[in-house]
Amino acid sequence: MSLLHRATFLTSSARLDQLPPPGAPEVCFVGRSNAGKSSAINVLTQQRRLAFASKTPGRTRLINMFSLPDKLDPDQDIGYLVDLPGYGYASVARDDRNTWADVLGGYLRTRPSLVGVVLLIDIRRGVTDLDRRMIDFLVPAGRPVLALLTKADKFPYGQRIKAQFAVRKELEAIASLHTIPFSSTDRIGLEETGEYIENWISPAVAL
Template identity: 70%
Template sequence: MSILHRATFVTSAARLDQLPEPGAPEVCFVGRSNAGKSTAINLLTNQRRLAYSSKTPGRTRLINMFGLPDPLNPGDYYGYLVDLPGYGYASVAKHAKEEWADVLGDYLRIRPSLAGIVIMIDIRRGVTDLDLRLTRWIAPTGKGVLALLTKADKLPYGQRMNAVFAVKKQLADIGQLAAIPFSAPARIGIEEATHHIENWISPKAVP
């Protein structure tokens, strides 16, 4: 069983100072509003409703943390999965967008326990301007990035591979970048994504 399947809800926070003290490795999920972050977390943890997915784009503005309990040390965690607020939804008020962007940006740049970043990209749309801006913000941190190209079931295999190549080319500024096709309904890319995330969090804990 994947260590990700042990995930449990820990906390929701509107600000960084409301999060637990940095410690165990954290892997965060970022992407446009309604890009499928919560769906991916639920799929990778093999749980239907661990992460909440709002039906209204731009509604979820909290950092949601899910811990991976260490069975040998009750109360301790191997690491955390972190669902960050989505970005880019036009109808959100400007001041709210700015506050939200500050929280997102600060977490990505200064959170010392951040071990890896999963960015959700619609395989049919490719890398958007907002995605590029985000990855340019991330690049100086040197953190590893995994691009999950969602809706992969909508394209035949050859087009999926072309999309992976295109994303890697566009995001070449990121030194540690992996990109894989991903689909919740077709269960594409689950094992590869799980492997990346487990190794960021705790290689020694992976069976």
């Protein structure tokens, strides 16, 4: 059984000071609204509604944390998955957008237990201006980044490779970067992504 399949909901927080104290390694998921973030978390954990996908972009304003319990000691968490609010919500008030940007940026820059960032990019859109603003947070933070090119099933294989190359070029400012074409519906890149995240949390974990 994969470590990620043991994920359970832990808590939701509107502010950084409401998060549990830093401890076990955390891997966060961030991306533009409707990039497929919730779907990716659900398929990686093999749970249909662990992460809630709102039908209204920008509706989810909370940081949602999911615990990954130890196989031998279920009361002990060996890591966490963190679902950050999506960005790119044009219909939301500017003050709210700025507040969420502060929360996102603050978490990415200052959370000491954060070991890796999963950045979701819609393969059909490529790197957008909003993604570039997120990259401005990521580069100074120095966190390793796994860019998932979601909805890869919409492209034939050759086009996926071209899109992957283009994203790598756009994100070359990120020192530690890995890219994977990904599809929740067709399970493209699922195994590679799961292994990458598990290795961030615990390279020696017994699955």
